[in-house]
Amino acid sequence: MIKRVLLVDDEPNILNGYKRHLRKQFDVEVADGGAQAIKRLENDEAYAVVVSDMQMPDVSGVQVLAHAAKVHPDTVRVMLTGNADQNTAIVAVNEGRIFHFLNKPCQPEQLAKTLDAGLRQYQLLRAEHNLLSKTLGGSVSLMTEVLSLVNPTAFGSSSRIRHLTRQICSRLSIANAWEVEVAAMLSKIGCVSVPQETLEKWYGAKPLTAEEQKMVDTHPLVGANLVRKIPRLKGVARIIELQNCRMDKPVPKGDGPAEEIPLGARVLKVLVDYDALISSSSATQTMDVIANQRKTWYDPKVIDALRVVLQESEVIKSLTIAELKLGMIFDQDVKTNDGGILVTKGQEVNQSIIERLQNFQRTQGVQQPISVRELICEPAKDPVATA
Known part of the structure; x- marks a missing residue:
């Protein structure tokens, strides 16, 4: 079991006392004040547990624990405070998302029990995270493999889109880039309901019957409904559902105001259309066609990013x-x-x-x-x- 813990306080004597009592049971590291703690959290590998004093000059314990939650979400956070009023508790819970409160002065035996509980919680969180990641990754992999077998034309399109998506997300510094890339991987999963010959006509820019056009137009919704069945992919499903939305047509949202098209869906809109057009024309001609619809159909910054990616x-x-x-x-x-x-x-x-x-x-x-x-x-x- 990982037993790496970080103790944070602005009083060196307290830190040395804790370290002396706990070093045989845990892998203890100390930080003399909040600023040093944040530096350690930035530069070191994740700690299983971080215990921080509340009242410290310059950088408070709440700031330390909030930063720990940001850079290492699974790290278990414990607050030491001699000022356990209601407001302190509210701030600590809301911003630091703490696991446990301890009152100062805290006996080493009590701190050791809390650290043991924190370590068990950390191991549980890591196990759940690993299991979920493997399940999620396996589900995405399975769906893409099924698509490659059932509809290779659609699979080829999503594969091409995925690689361009990764580059554009990096260039635009998109926060949830993993969601957009997974959406690109699964953007054509709804095409399992579209016959292969219909897709070949679509990608070959051949006329479609009204029924064929309806199947093509509804494949994003079909795909989104499939993807929503996978845990944690709600955002991915929404990007897939809106991949054909134009910039000049806001997304209806019930009886409320129109919803802004997610940036991930705007990226997919450009790439889906680019991939469909390039099958019958050159990259230069395709980009010219897309550029003619700037600000109406497409997000201009996505078009600019695609140009750079293709060139470089x-x-x-x-x-x-x-x-x-x-x-x-x-x-x-x-x-x-x-x-x-x-x-x-x-x-x-x-x-x-x-x-x-x-x-x-x-x-x-x-x-x-x-x-x-x-x-x-x-x-x-x-x-x-x-x-």
Whole structure:
């Protein structure tokens, strides 16, 4: 069990006394005052428990515990105070989100019992977080794999959109970037209800019947309703639902005022339309079409970010199977020598795909070279891991 704890007080004698009594039971570190505590919280790995005195000059205990909650949300926070009035308790609970109050002076035995309880709470929080992250990540992975099998055209689109989304979120410093990226990954999950031939007509810019157009138009709502069934993805579902909303048409919200379109949905609107248009025209022509609708259909700052991303972060290469690298994006369908499709355009190169291509190369042959896009950026992280 992790037993790393931080004790914060502006009286060195008190800190040294606590450390002397507790060092055999816990991995104790001390901070002489609030400013030093915040510096430790910024620079060190997470502490299981932080215990802070309330009344300290310059930086109060509430500020210390509030900062701990911000940078390490799972850290258990304990308040030491000799001024346990109602107002103190309210401020500490609301801003520091504390686990326990202790009155000063506090006996080492009482502090040790509180630290034991805090450590157990920390382990419980970490276990729940890890379980939820794995469950959430597994659910997202399962849905994308189902989409790749049921509707490869839609899967290829969401894969292409995802990689551009990651770059745009970084450039725009979007706070909940993980939600937007997961929304991009699942943006076409509602297309499981749309026949493959209808999607191929849509992406090929061919006329759709009224019934086909209705299926295409409603796939975001279908997808959002599916995603809402997964815990913690309510925000993701909302982005998916509103991915086709135009800037000049505010979102209705019952009988109340119109709702602003979430920034994540505005990012998806640009990328969804870009991906649909580029299948039948060049990147330059596509961006010109999108730019003509600035401020009416699209968020101008998203368009500007996309231009920069396309100019700076993508390189087109023609490679053999042996030259493929993880993280590259297929810029064309990969086919066997007799024309069978092995990988659809837009999928990310991963180890299983490389092995599949190697196997087909030995048996049936694979058309080479293969056109791929390589993103000049840091390796991607699992967005769910940051949730």
